Amino acid sequence: MKVVILLFIFCPLASSVIHSLKYFDTGSSHVPNFPEFVAVGMVDGLQMFHYDSNTQRAVPKQDWMDQVTTGDPQYWERETGYMMRAQQDFTTNIETAKQRFNQTGGVHIVQFMSGCEWDDETGNINGYQQHGYDGEDFIALDLKTETWVAPTPQAVITKLRWDLDKARLAYLKNYYTHVCVDWLKKYLQYGSNSLQRTVPPSVSLLQKSPSSPVTCHATGFYPDRIVMFWRREEEEVHEEEKHGELLPNHDGTFQRSVQLLVDLSSMKSEEWQKYHCVVQLSGRKDDIIIKLDPSQIKTNWKDPATIMPIIIGVLVAVIFIMAAIGVAWYMKKKAKRPPPSPDSGSELSQQLNLMLHTELSLWTRWGIKQTSVHNSGTCQLKIIH
Known part of the structure; x- marks a missing residue:
């Protein structure tokens, strides 16, 4: 029965x-x-x-x-x-x-x-x-x-x-x-x-920060008849999820999301992968199943260690730009002065070295170390890890 x-x-x-x-x-x-x-x-x-x-x-x-x-x-x-x-x-x-x-x-x-x-x-x-x-x-x-x-x-x-x-x-x-x-x-x-067409969705895992809920986001699908839910292994976790509204896209397709309201911060990666996002679209026989893999989560948050090389690269570029501006300013000022005396022939390199020493003393406190400064006005930089 x-x-x-x-x-x-x-x-x-x-x-x-x-x-x-x-x-x-x-x-x-x-x-x-x-x-x-x-x-x-x-x-x-x-x-x-x-x-x-x-x-x-x-x-x-x-x-x-x-x-x-x-x-x-x-x-x-x-x-x-x-x-x-x-x-x-x-x-x-x-x-x-x-x-x-x-x-x-x-x-x-x-x-x-x-x-x-x-x-x-x-x-x-x-x-x-x-x-x-x-x-x-x-x-x-x-x-x-x-x-x-x-x-x-x-x-x-x-x-x-x-x-x-x-x-x-x-x-x-x-x-x-x-x-x-x-x-x-x-x-x-x-x-x-x-x-009466069927367009499968593009499904992504999103997270704002390590402490935020993980969101399963489906977009670009048609028709709008879609079912989304989270499950742990083979059991659905309805009480630990939050469904977003069905929203239209500009091209006539739709998007929707469902959040997993589980604290994952203390879990190991193998425990994460017991969770799956399941997407069922009307007109499509097979379910779309996405495993909760930390490496597949898209986020705006970045580990500081991963963006430090970018920051240092920008700082290095700023140093040389400022040095170039200093040289141009000095040459313009020098052109307006009387001819230098014979004993001041190395004035340009001395002034440039002094300016570079002054600039590099600031960057040193931010993680960049000066290793050598030659009379030619060039310098070498070493990254402090």
Whole structure:
């Protein structure tokens, strides 16, 4: 009986893929160097549409969007018109929200997210519309009950008014459960080369300092359905790890990380290597497994012994540059003086030797030792280890 239950739990999850079509609109006031209104469309996490109040143009962000709009030359003009009206609505919404929260000036942000999800195996469909204000939930649509949910008292007025609009609720339910899903399937068909591809991640081990947690970082992967975790030998260590957020890259791929919250400073290297970072990407059969090898960890921290030769090299270069500047200064000053007397013919080498002795006395205290200074003005340096 236990075997049957395990098969029931794991088999469907391994092959089921939930696709999504989402739109994100953001209106803001008094935010420096940022458009007052921005709208983007995403299919399975890949941006395919963009509009902002600076350009005031709706534009495609994927080449395959041209196929979607074939035979409809006014498509982007209509989208631009929709977005310009939405921009005006957001300006009004910000002022309304400020009144509800008894606010006057300052920076304020109104956010709107809508879309649908479709499970390509079970056929299950889910739609949503959510509104936020200054980073907090304001009001959201519950499609199952066809009502609005107001988590804050300031949104109750809106909820009561919108709940009474049954025609609009019926329209939204039909849109999110049928129209939106039809568009999602169309986008998946035309953008199949991009949306249904599998790009494996590049996985690295990172550490800020010897006392910091080790981070397993995966980047450059697609799709965004990824599972990452640490394990010690064959046992997962869920209580000793911390997961980072899924973040988009500029090229349409994604990145994510998971930290190992284990104090490794007192462990030997062979104990470290019992830990592994495991990365599982949807569409890829084999797991990516990275052993926690100290020699493979990338870090900005450097052992002082490893950078000392670089520091000494820079100091040596500074000595000779200063010597050259001194010579040039002396020659220029000498040119303005009367001709030297016969008994001062070695003045240049004497002055240069004196200057070098003075400079080298400082570097000696920093780990550079003078071994000889000749009358020619050249010197030899020896590194003190």
